[in-house]
Amino acid sequence: MHELTINxxxxxxxxxxxxxxxxxxxxIRAGRIxxxxxxxxTRALSSYLEVSRSTVELAYxxxxxxxxxxxxxYRGFFVAQVDELYHLEAERKKDSFLEKKEESREQMEINGEKKIKYDFTPNGVDLKSFPYNTWRKLSREILSDDRTELFRLGDPRGEYEFRSVICRYLYQARGVNCTPEQVIVGAGSDYLMxxxxxxxxxxHVIAVENPTYKKAYRLFQSQEYKVMPVPMDGMGMKxxxxxxxxxxxxxxxPSHQYPTGIVMPIGRRMELLKWAExxxxRYIVEDDYDSEFRYKGKPIPALQGYDAHGxxxxxxxxxxxxxxxxxxxxMVLPPELCEAYQQKCRxxxxxxxxxxxxxxxxFIEEGYYERHLNKTRALYKSRHDQLILGLRPLAGQCRISGENAGVHLLLHFPGGREESELILRAAEEGIKVYGLSDYIVDEDEKREEATILLGYANMSEEKIKxxxxxxxxxWKN
Structure with missing residues (x-):
C-alpha cells in the first residue's frame, strides 16, 4: 500500500x-504512485490527515x-492503468493523421501529457450542489437520540421504513409497482448485480446492449457467465x-440507454416483455441509472411498471x-426471485x-430530495443549454443526439472522420473527450461514423463555453 504524505x-x-x-x-501522472x-x-487517510472522511471520499x-x-x-482503491486513460497510445498505431503529427507527438511524450483543463466526462456529478447543511442537520438529528438499535445489524434487505419510502417514491416518480418485501438495499449497483x-x-446466458455499460459487461463476465452483445437500432436492443x-x-x-442516450419506445418495450414471457x-434487468434527469417532455415510465408477469x-x-x-x-425483485433470495441470500x-x-x-420523506433534484435539474439544464449553444459552430460538421436526458450527449461526425483524430486534437488543447468505440463490446464491429461523448455535469457554464x-x-474540416 502506498503511503501518502500530503501537506x-x-x-x-x-x-x-x-x-x-x-x-x-x-x-500518479508523475509515476511516483x-x-x-x-x-x-478513506477511513485510514482521513484519520492520518485529521480531516473528515467525507473530505477524502470527495477526493477519491x-x-x-x-x-x-x-x-x-471488498478490496479498496487501486491506481488505474493510466496509459489507457487518454486512449492515445493504441490509436497512434492506427491513425494516419497521427503520422503527420510525429514531431509534436514525440514532444508530448518527452514532456508528459498536456494538463487537462476541461474534462467532458460522461460519468460526472456536480458535488458543489450537494446539500451539506441539510445532510449535517439530518445526521445530527438521527444520532442525537441515544439509540442502541442504530448500531445493531438490521434487516439484510435494508430497513423496512426506508424500503417503504423507496416504494412510494418509485411509484410516484417512475411508475414502479412493488412492496417493501421486494426491495433490497445495497452499497452500490455493482454489489446488487x-x-x-x-x-x-x-x-444462464446474459445479453447486453452493444454499445453497452462496460462495467456491467465486465461484472457479468467476472461471474463466469456467457455474455452476448446484442446490436441496437434507433429504438434500443433488437x-x-x-x-x-x-x-x-x-x-x-431503456429509459436512457448508456451510452447512446436512446429512449426505448413503448412498442419495443412490449416486444422485450413478450420475449421474457x-x-x-427469462428475466429482464432494467438499470434505471439516471432517470431523474430529463429536459424535454415528461419522464419515461419504467419498464417494470408494464410488467404483469414478474x-x-x-x-x-x-x-x-x-x-x-x-x-x-x-433492487426490486419480482415475487418469484424474492423466494430465491430468501433461500440463498438471507x-x-x-x-x-x-x-x-x-x-x-x-432526506426523501421531508422533501429535501425533491428540492435537491429540482435544483440539480436546473443546474444541469443550464449547462446542457450552454453546451448545445457552444456547439453551434460545428453544426455543419456533425449532428447531436441523446441531448434530451441524462448528463451527456453525443456528437456524430460523418464523412470518414476518425474518433482517434478528434480525441487527439482535443487532448493537444487540454480537453478530454470520450469516444463511443470505448463502449463497443465487439471490437470488430465497423463504425459508420466517428462519435464523441461530451458530459457536462462536472463543468461550469463558463468552462463549457x-x-x-x-x-x-x-474540429472544423
Whole structure:
C-alpha cells in the first residue's frame, strides 16, 4: 500500500478535498504512485490527515470519475492503468493523421501529457450542489437520540421504513409497482448485480446492449457467465438478434440507454416483455441509472411498471442524483426471485449502515430530495443549454443526439472522420473527450461514423463555453 504524505493547507482558498485530489493525481501522472498500487482506505487517510472522511471520499470520487483510480469491491482503491486513460497510445498505431503529427507527438511524450483543463466526462456529478447543511442537520438529528438499535445489524434487505419510502417514491416518480418485501438495499449497483447473480445461479446466458455499460459487461463476465452483445437500432436492443443469442437474461437501460442516450419506445418495450414471457426463467434487468434527469417532455415510465408477469428486475441508485459517495442503491425483485433470495441470500448482512439509510430516508420523506433534484435539474439544464449553444459552430460538421436526458450527449461526425483524430486534437488543447468505440463490446464491429461523448455535469457554464470555442476551431474540416 502506498503511503501518502500530503501537506494540507487549511487556510488556502482551495478546498481540502481538491488538495488531496490534486496531490494524488499529480503523483500518479508523475509515476511516483504506480499502476495497480493500492491507496489507503478513506477511513485510514482521513484519520492520518485529521480531516473528515467525507473530505477524502470527495477526493477519491473525483479521481474515480476521471479514471485515475478504480474501486475493487471488498478490496479498496487501486491506481488505474493510466496509459489507457487518454486512449492515445493504441490509436497512434492506427491513425494516419497521427503520422503527420510525429514531431509534436514525440514532444508530448518527452514532456508528459498536456494538463487537462476541461474534462467532458460522461460519468460526472456536480458535488458543489450537494446539500451539506441539510445532510449535517439530518445526521445530527438521527444520532442525537441515544439509540442502541442504530448500531445493531438490521434487516439484510435494508430497513423496512426506508424500503417503504423507496416504494412510494418509485411509484410516484417512475411508475414502479412493488412492496417493501421486494426491495433490497445495497452499497452500490455493482454489489446488487453480484447479489442478483447469486440469486439466479450461474446456468444462464446474459445479453447486453452493444454499445453497452462496460462495467456491467465486465461484472457479468467476472461471474463466469456467457455474455452476448446484442446490436441496437434507433429504438434500443433488437429483439430478433436477442432471440438468436440464446440468452435468457437481458440487461438493458431503456429509459436512457448508456451510452447512446436512446429512449426505448413503448412498442419495443412490449416486444422485450413478450420475449421474457415466452419461456420460464427469462428475466429482464432494467438499470434505471439516471432517470431523474430529463429536459424535454415528461419522464419515461419504467419498464417494470408494464410488467404483469414478474419478469423485470429493477435497479436504481441515489449515487447519481445525490453524490457518488452515497453508496446507496436498490433492487426490486419480482415475487418469484424474492423466494430465491430468501433461500440463498438471507444470511448475508446489509452492506449499508442503518444511519445512512435513515438519513436518506428522512432526506426523501421531508422533501429535501425533491428540492435537491429540482435544483440539480436546473443546474444541469443550464449547462446542457450552454453546451448545445457552444456547439453551434460545428453544426455543419456533425449532428447531436441523446441531448434530451441524462448528463451527456453525443456528437456524430460523418464523412470518414476518425474518433482517434478528434480525441487527439482535443487532448493537444487540454480537453478530454470520450469516444463511443470505448463502449463497443465487439471490437470488430465497423463504425459508420466517428462519435464523441461530451458530459457536462462536472463543468461550469463558463468552462463549457471556453472548451466549446476551442473544439469549434480544432474540429472544423
Amino acid at each position: 494540507l493547507r487549511p487556510s488556502d482558498k482551495e478546498p481540502l478535498y481538491e488538495q488531496i485530489y490534486t496531490y494524488i493525481k499529480d503523483e 504506480l499502476c495497480k498500487e493500492k491507496l489507503p482506505s 470520487e473525483q479521481l474515480l470519475s476521471e479514471g485515475y483510480i478504480e474501486s475493487v469491491p 453480484m447479489l442478483f447473480c447469486t440469486i439466479i445461479g450461474r446456468d 429483439i430478433d438478434p436477442l432471440r438468436k443469442s440464446g440468452a435468457d437474461i437481458a440487461y438493458v437501460t 415466452e419461456e420460464e426463467g 419478469k423485470v428486475v429493477y435497479l436504481g441508485t441515489f449515487s447519481k442524483s445525490i453524490a457518488p459517495a452515497i453508496r446507496l442503491s436498490y 444470511f448475508l448482512s446489509s452492506t449499508v449502515s442503518k444511519v445512512d439509510q435513515l438519513i436518506v430516508c428522512r 471556453e472548451a466549446c470555442a476551442v473544439l469549434g476551431e480544432i
